[in-house]
Amino acid sequence: MRRLAVPFLLAAVLTGCSSTEPGSPSAGNQNSPAPTTGTSAGTAPVNRPKAVDMKTLDPCSLITPEVKTALGIRLVNPREPLAEYGEGSKTCSNNYEDRTYSSSIYTLVNGGVDRLKRTVGEAKLTSLQIAGYPGYLTQREAVGGGPGCEVYLDANDGQLLLVNAIAGLGGDKATMDGACEKAKALANAVGAVLATK
Template sequence: MRRLAVPFLLAAVLAGCSTPTPGKPSASDQTGSAPATGTSAGTAPVNRPKSVDLLTLDPCSLITPEKKAALGLRKVEPGTPLPVYGEGSKRCNGVYAEIKYLADIHTLVNGGVDRLKRTTGESKLTSLQVAGYPAYLTQREAPGGAPVCEVYIDAHEGQLLLVDAGGMFSEKSATPEGACTQAKALAEAVATELATK
């Protein structure tokens, strides 16, 4: 009788651990609520110069007039946020004086590094540091074949700052390397400013 009780007790405990509470999202479908552990990958604390809640951030504020001139941006203005990045996300559009590339800064408020690795694929991401922040670089082609380079900055638990640069659709001389040069320079400038917020 005792031998039967142990497996039943173990099964009851495990069921209690794995059954989601009604009305509460499970770990796989959380969209923006972040645990207060300070861990992005759920295993170790994330070392950031400063953790900034992106729900309160205007991404265009990260491009000061000095940075705009240094980066060769002709125009920086708010853009339409993409719903896929979560309710409350924001977007800033940039146009370079040399109109070969365009730039965007997005606040992703519905998931952090874990979500990025699931949706993009960990094998497509290159880890790097940007102004002291952990970051991830990936490349893709926009519709029409224009090269796009994306840098995801781990700015806050469960949130990412996406900085990208891509070639103009009609600009045949834009290259993946050129897009990444622009994206990395923009990401460095943006992350440096982010740490002052």
């Protein structure tokens, strides 16, 4: 009985993969605009406002004068990249007028969402939309024991933009909810700028 079931199952699968619709294969309408979707790790298409190569992006360029004013950012400084984010990654640190939190922006060039789900753990990630980009939020205690919140934007196939906020000099005023509010606000602001790059 098993020997008969396998060929029928295989035939059913192959039938589902074929198409009998008329038409001819083409590269698409040459007059249509370029799609804004891509694939992440060869899976389903990812809908994003614009795919931006993180290897060519200066994350500090996402902090425009308007973003600084709107979010109360005092200082924006490039920092040494973190080797764990891949060859060619970049880092930008930001300090706020209210020093309760500080934040950083990182370009991750050595893996996209699939790698993020493996390294952080899918159960620890909350999906959200950030300025039109698929985003993922995770909470953790920062180095030194303060609250930290990270927001990852699926910015390009196999690449991510990471925005975090951690307890600064605020002491007891710094909370996990506060860190996540700062991280999401900054991620939304820089995500909107990213879409114009």
